[in-house]
Amino acid sequence: MPYLERLRKILEEQHGMILTSDLARFGIPRTYLSIMERNGEIERVSTGVYKKADSVEDELFSLQARYSVSVYSHETALYLHDLTDRTPLTYSVTVPAGYHTKTLNASGCKVYYVKRKLIELGVVYLESPHGNEIRVTGLERTMVDIFRNRNSMDIQLFNDALKRYVGRKERNLDLLYTYARKFRVQQIARQYLEMLL
Numbered sequence: 001m002p003y004l005e006r007l008r009k010i011l012e013e014q015h016g017m018i019l020t021s022d023l024a025r026f027g028i029p030r031t032y033l034s035i036m037e038r039n040g041e042i043e044r045v046s047t048g049v050y051k052k053a054d055s056v057e058d059e060l061f062s063l064q065a066r067y068s069v070s071v072y073s074h075e076t077a078l079y080l081h082d083l084t085d086r087t088p089l090t091y092s093v094t095v096p097a098g099y100h101t102k103t104l105n106a107s108g109c110k111v112y113y114v115k116r117k118l119i120e121l122g123v124v125y126l127e128s129p130h131g132n133e134i135r136v137t138g139l140e141r142t143m144v145d146i147f148r149n150r151n152s153m154d155i156q157l158f159n160d161a162l163k164r165y166v167g168r169k170e171r172n173l174d175l176l177y178t179y180a181r182k183f184r185v186q187q188i189a190r191q192y193l194e195m196l197l
Helices: 003-013 020-026 031-038 059-066 074-080 102-106 139-148 155-166 173-182 186-196
Strands: 017-019 042-046 049-052 092-096 110-114 123-127 133-137
Touching: 003 017, 003 020, 003 031, 017 020, 017 059, 020 031, 031 042, 031 049, 042 059, 049 059, 059 133, 074 092, 074 110, 074 133, 074 139, 074 155, 133 139, 139 155, 139 173, 139 186, 155 186, 173 186
Parallel strands: 092 110
Antiparallel strands: 017 049, 042 049, 123 133
């Protein structure tokens, strides 16, 4: 299959988004990306991220492509897990402690930090609203994160998320308590959950 056709197929499969890293993965020379951009088929969103010219940008996908160590968490994860009806005004991400976040902060994200050894704990892959795969804290890890940051969160959002989580059939309290122990909020998690269970 010719390179341009392969690129168009990748664009279709990735819901109108393509990364320069995709080219290396599929063995396609970068010049073909430039050809498509000159032809007006794609537009550059940011460094290494392109979108189909007639499509809407998948902001969650492109932001994570630029900051690959980031994981969507807190308010954004609550939204993606359907634990709140509020669409996040800014995206919440978690990065490893010590990660340089100047440009990430400038992009308008709310940044949280965890120890490097805990960054991957409870991370899952979900589809963005545009259908692309993104990294998000799992259901239980998201709840642990909001327990950890309960004092800086909107109380109504916190309470609503807690009630929705408790009402979920697929909740896993053992896993939640395991994560809570690792993040040292087990007592707090137990207090809140015992009131609702």
